[in-house]
Amino acid sequence: MALIKRSEATPNTASDLDKLQRAVGHEFANLGLLKQALTHRSFSADHYERLEFLGDSVLNLAVSAMLYERLGDLPEGDLSRVRANLVKQDTLVVLAERLQLSPYLRLGEGEHKSGGRSRPSILADAVEAIIGAVYIDAGFEPAQVFVKRLFADIPLGANKAAMQKDGKTALQEWLQGRKMALPTYKVERILGEAHQQTFEVSCAVPLLNLVSLGSGTSRRIAEQAAADLMLAQLLATH
Secondary structure, eight states, X not given: OOOOOBOTTOOOSHHHHHHHHHHHTOOOSSHHHHHHHTBOTTTOSSOSHHHHHHHHHHHHHHHHHHHHHHOTTSOHHXXXXXXXXXXXXXXXXXXXXXXXXXXXXXXXXXXXXXXGGGOHXXXXXXXXXXXXXXXXXXXXXXXXXXXXXXXXXXOGGGGGGGGGSOHHXXXXXXXXXXXXXXXXXXXXXXXXXXXXXXXXXXEEEGGGTEEEEEEEXXXXXXXXXXXXXXXXXXXXXX
């Protein structure tokens, strides 16, 4: 059986994690949860992916509540777009850098040598895993407090710009933020005479087995309509 080689640079002791706990604002009753949240699958079979799965849901709920409180003038659709912009990978990487997570990551030797400590996907996953770890350790309220601390210096008003993005761009960013393949667009039908045509275009996300159908007076407009419908469906169900 092949052995996992662990990076010598990886911290393991409680004293190593004291500073990180202070940055998180939570002292873990079960420090093993924090260690697991920092553990990549290249380091150990007891890695962070289940905590990341949970943390993603906790993050979305906490951010939704925060936006509901702080952006009371926005309708549901706009709130959903701002939330998608806040929880995407790029934003989570910024938060990971603020927490200075990189030195704490528990990586296998190969992952460490290949630049895993600065890999955006790993940093973003670790942020979500820590949120999940706080939730398991102490419940939703401390996890929500942690999320609020993370976003305290992020100007939510600036994220209203997300509402101005076209549907295709917003959908692409939503999928990329969750490491999913880009959607595919296909012209299903063209109706009417050449001077007054209506295009029907499908937008498919194969991984989720979802398809939406949009129509418009040009292929571009129909694609945007299909993307808008797909994004609305994803935001309502995920």
